[in-house]
Amino acid sequence: MNERTHFRTCPLCEATCGLAITTRGREITGIRGDDDDVLSHGYICPKGPALAALDTDPDRLRTPMIRRDSTWHEVSWDDAFAEIDRHIPRILKDNGRDAVAVYMGNPSAHNLQLMLYPRALLRALGTRNVYSASTVDQMPKQVSAGLMFGTALSVPVPDVDRTDYLLILGADPLVSNGSLMTAPDMKGKLRAIRERGGRVVLIDPRRSRTAAEASEHHFIRPGTDAHFLMGIVHVLFAENLTKLGRLGEHTAGVDDVKALARDWTPDVAARPCGIPADVIRTIARDLARTERAAVYGRIGTCTQEFGTLASWLVDVVNVLTGHLDREGGAMFTKAAAGAVNTRGVPGRGKGVKFGRRQSRVRGLPEVFGELPVGCLAEEIETPGDGQIRALITIAGNPALSNPNGGRLAKALASLEFMVSCDIYLNETTRHANVILPGLSPLESPHYDLALWQLAVRNIANYSPPTFAPPADRPSEWQTMLKLAAIVMGQGADADPNQVDDFVARQQAEEAVGAPASPIAGRDPDEILAALAPRRGPERLLDLMLRTGPYGDGFGAKPDGLTLAVLEQNPHGVDLGALTPRIPEVLRTPSGKIELAPPTITADVGRLRETLERPAPSMVLIGRRDLRSNNSWMHNVDNLVRGKDRCTLLMHPTDATRLALDDGDTACVRSRVGVVLVPVEVTDAIMPGVVSIPHGWGHDAEGTRMRVARAHAGVNTNLLADEAQFDPLSGNAVLNGIPVTVERAA
Numbered sequence: 001m002n003e004r005t006h007f008r009t010c011p012l013c014e015a016t017c018g019l020a021i022t023t024r025g026r027e028i029t030g031i032r033g034d035d036d037d038v039l040s041h042g043y044i045c046p047k048g049p050a051l052a053a054l055d056t057d058p059d060r061l062r063t064p065m066i067r068r069d070s071t072w073h074e075v076s077w078d079d080a081f082a083e084i085d086r087h088i089p090r091i092l093k094d095n096g097r098d099a100v101a102v103y104m105g106n107p108s109a110h111n112l113q114l115m116l117y118p119r120a121l122l123r124a125l126g127t128r129n130v131y132s133a134s135t136v137d138q139m140p141k142q143v144s145a146g147l148m149f150g151t152a153l154s155v156p157v158p159d160v161d162r163t164d165y166l167l168i169l170g171a172d173p174l175v176s177n178g179s180l181m182t183a184p185d186m187k188g189k190l191r192a193i194r195e196r197g198g199r200v201v202l203i204d205p206r207r208s209r210t211a212a213e214a215s216e217h218h219f220i221r222p223g224t225d226a227h228f229l230m231g232i233v234h235v236l237f238a239e240n241l242t243k244l245g246r247l248g249e250h251t252a253g254v255d256d257v258k259a260l261a262r263d264w265t266p267d268v269a270a271r272p273c274g275i276p277a278d279v280i281r282t283i284a285r286d287l288a289r290t291e292r293a294a295v296y297g298r299i300g301t302c303t304q305e306f307g308t309l310a311s312w313l314v315d316v317v318n319v320l321t322g323h324l325d326r327e328g329g330a331m332f333t334k335a336a337a338g339a340v341n342t343r344g345v346p347g348r349g350k351g352v353k354f355g356r357r358q359s360r361v362r363g364l365p366e367v368f369g370e371l372p373v374g375c376l377a378e379e380i381e382t383p384g385d386g387q388i389r390a391l392i393t394i395a396g397n398p399a400l401s402n403p404n405g406g407r408l409a410k411a412l413a414s415l416e417f418m419v420s421c422d423i424y425l426n427e428t429t430r431h432a433n434v435i436l437p438g439l440s441p442l443e444s445p446h447y448d449l450a451l452w453q454l455a456v457r458n459i460a461n462y463s464p465p466t467f468a469p470p471a472d473r474p475s476e477w478q479t480m481l482k483l484a485a486i487v488m489g490q491g492a493d494a495d496p497n498q499v500d501d502f503v504a505r506q507q508a509e510e511a512v513g514a515p516a517s518p519i520a521g522r523d524p525d526e527i528l529a530a531l532a533p534r535r536g537p538e539r540l541l542d543l544m545l546r547t548g549p550y551g552d553g554f555g556a557k558p559d560g561l562t563l564a565v566l567e568q569n570p571h572g573v574d575l576g577a578l579t580p581r582i583p584e585v586l587r588t589p590s591g592k593i594e595l596a597p598p599t600i601t602a603d604v605g606r607l608r609e610t611l612e613r614p615a616p617s618m619v620l621i622g623r624r625d626l627r628s629n630n631s632w633m634h635n636v637d638n639l640v641r642g643k644d645r646c647t648l649l650m651h652p653t654d655a656t657r658l659a660l661d662d663g664d665t666a667c668v669r670s671r672v673g674v675v676l677v678p679v680e681v682t683d684a685i686m687p688g689v690v691s692i693p694h695g696w697g698h699d700a701e702g703t704r705m706r707v708a709r710a711h712a713g714v715n716t717n718l719l720a721d722e723a724q725f726d727p728l729s730g731n732a733v734l735n736g737i738p739v740t741v742e743r744a745a
């Protein structure tokens with residue numbers, strides 16, 4: 001059999017690297033970087049080639065499963081859907097729509113089908129109980145971006161290829177490969193900044209891998225980035241360093257910000273954050289005086305007590321120093337498909353609104369249509385109207401990824417019915433009654449709808465399935481539509497293709513009905529005919545591309561982008577470097593950048609109250625490892641082999657005080673839980689701070705991940721406290737958790 005080479009985008013992380021996959025029949029003979037990929041130019045990390053092992057992993061589920069008591073039975077797809085049809089409609093009928101909850105996990109943001117089709121299921125369900133990994137992740141940034149610029153994904157990304165000064169807070173892109181910033185090969189990019197005479201400044205309670213590529217690194221006390229950034233804002237005003245330039249006429253609220261920052265002199269800001277006042281001053285001055293500079297914050301600035309304030313202040317500094325929307329600064333991607341900030345009337349919009357409803361038990365506000373995952377357990381446990389009795393998980397492992405994993409696991413076990421759409425029998429899906437397996441990523445088409453809205457270049461790239469999807473198994477878009485049909489009472493025999501035709505028609509009608517759309521006023525039948533014979537995700541993607549900012553507008557711009565064009569360009573299409581987009585990108589009601597949105601500034605008082613608060617004597621933070629991917633690539637031997645990576649990092653002075661040595665077992669305790677974990681003594685972490693990576697703890701009963709079980713580690717989210725959250729976004733606090741540490745008995 002001949003060897004063939006397929007080019008496709010790696011779906012595992014936000015870097016979206018191009019892979020060159022060689023195959024012989026159904027066998028993978030090699031995976032390397034695609035040198036001609038328009039974005040990654042050959043760069044990959046060790047996880048890309050591990051897709052081969054994921055594809056062949058015998059533990060990866062290929063058949064639906066039904067659990068009877070504690071025994072799993074492989075069943076046909078028909079039987080699996082029939083079982084769901086016996087329970088979900090009944091639960092809805094007896095208890096109302098909110099009785100069925102949905103949890104969407106991280107891989108759904110990397111998966112074309114799961115980006116496009118769960119919407120149909122959610123609409124059919126009409127439940128208020130929608131949860132996702134966003135509230136253990138980037139929700140604070142979406143809230144601040146939404147309020148400042150008008151849409152949730154109008155998140156400025158640092159123009160790393162052209163900047164000369166990059167201030168990074170709470171991100172470790174050399175390990176994570178970047179997040180809310182699609183930029184493969186950050187090591188090369190950071191090095192290039194320094195080689196052209198620029199500076200990279202890193203703010204992190206841990207001297208991370210990224211620190212090795214930075215010009216300088218400063219320890220910060222966890223959770224205090226908002227103080228540090230307020231200090232910078234104060235200096236910018238006090239020393240007349242603000243220069244908005246062309247942004248001036250497009251920005252509202254500058255004086256409000258000035259007034260808010262008045263108290264945060266560098267000396268005042270230095271106390272809580274632990275970064276000396278003169279360093280704060282120098283960074284403010286360097287940022288202001290460097291022509292091309294950008295501030296970038298990620299997980300460490302989001303999953304903390306002041307997540308929204310810190311996320312907001314990152315862009316406040318970008319605006320005040322005149323670096324927003326400028327080459328080498330923090331810029332807006334103009335995505336080829338799917339971006340809300342390329343739809344509607346340019347420069348003005350409805351903006352965003354939160355808190356249209358509250359969670360039932362604790363009264364936490366809804367944000368972008370979802371409730372904080374920290375509420376999930378209590379919404380399952382607490383009786384009354386609207387109690388969650390059934391749960392559908394889609395590509396998520398909340399048992400390991402959400403706060404207070406102990407309580408959540410008990411809650412999951414108490415559900416009346418649970419369906420998991422997943423590829424493993426793991427810590428979460430073991431609680432399900434039915435598991436519906438997705439296909440191998442290599443059997444699915446791919447287009448990174450979400451992540452190319454945040455890329456450091458404008459690109460578009462479609463990957464057809466490397467291997468034909470197996471004929472006897474539905475793709476996940478079909479599974480989603482089947483579930484939608486069951487929820488709508490159409491029964492287990494409903495034809496997902498019919499639902500798909502309905503979905504496509506709806507979207508075509510929406511597109512011709514939108515006044516600012518390039519196909520406004522045209523006949524939806526004509527549009528649907530032009531999309532034929534495509535169906536499923538490819539049909540919807542083609543529609544989005546063709547009505548997008550580079551699209552052919554179904555004939556209006558004959559040279560424009562279509563899915564067919566992408567099919568002819570297997571390494572992707574480069575749509576150019578980022579270009580200034582203000583005011584066109586804005587979708588705020590005022591048509592301006594809202595530098596001081598009242599929702600956000602109302603929270604500054606809470607920050608002020610912590611100015612003199614004594615720091616807890618020990619706090620816990622997380623970290624990532626290059627060969628991990630949250631909780632779910634741990635069943636690949638190549639990635640988990642070697643030294644134990646689930647350890648407690650501890651500074652030597654703390655270790656001495658607590659009489660702990662390298663390799664000893666520590667007992668770490670928080671308000672909600674306790675774990676036993678091996679100690680790794682290192683001066684790469686601040687005194688008073690310890691770190692455990694998340695996504696481990698694979699020793700639960702009843703899972704089927706043999707490799708992961710042999711490298712179990714501990715679940716650090718047994719320690720994360722669901723009572724701690726960022727009030728504006730509902731995001732969980734996963735960094736800066738007060739803990740006590742002692743030698744294990």
Ligand SMILES: Nc1nc2c(c(=O)[nH]1)N[C@H]1C(S)=C(S)[C@@H](COP(=O)(O)OP(=O)(O)OC[C@H]3O[C@@H](n4cnc5c(=O)[nH]c(N)nc54)[C@H](O)[C@@H]3O)O[C@H]1N2
Nearest residue numbers: 105106137395396397398401421422438622630631632694
């Ligand atoms: N303490 C702490 N906790 C954290 C974090 C932290 O930094 N510290 N980080 C948080 C962040 S940023 C995130 S994004 C979350 C992630 O939280 P989750 O999304 O809940 O968890 P993952 O570990 O990504 O699990 C993904 C699940 O999807 C399944 N899966 C993989 N591919 C597919 C597919 O193609 N189809 C289907 N149906 N299923 C698939 C996997 O088997 C796995 O069960 O964790 C969060 N939790």
Ligand SMILES: Nc1nc2c(c(=O)[nH]1)N[C@H]1C(S)=C(S)[C@@H](COP(=O)(O)OP(=O)(O)OC[C@H]3O[C@@H](n4cnc5c(=O)[nH]c(N)nc54)[C@H](O)[C@@H]3O)O[C@H]1N2
Nearest residue numbers: 170171172176179222223298299300625626628629630735
């Ligand atoms: N290899 C690998 N890559 C991944 C993932 C993975 O699990 N493994 N997960 C993917 C996902 S879902 C995401 S969201 C991204 C996340 O991407 P990143 O945000 O780059 O994630 P981390 O590597 O966790 O880096 C967060 C850093 O914040 C620091 N930190 C903790 N608390 C604070 C604080 O209060 N202030 C400051 N300034 N810093 C703090 C931590 O020490 C850590 O170095 O990574 C993605 N890429």
Ligand code: SF4
Nearest residue numbers: 010013016017045048
């Ligand atoms: S960096 Fe991310 S996208 Fe690139 S190969 Fe690794 S896992 Fe895949």
Ligand SMILES: [Mo]
Nearest residue numbers: 106133137138
């Ligand atoms: Mo994430």
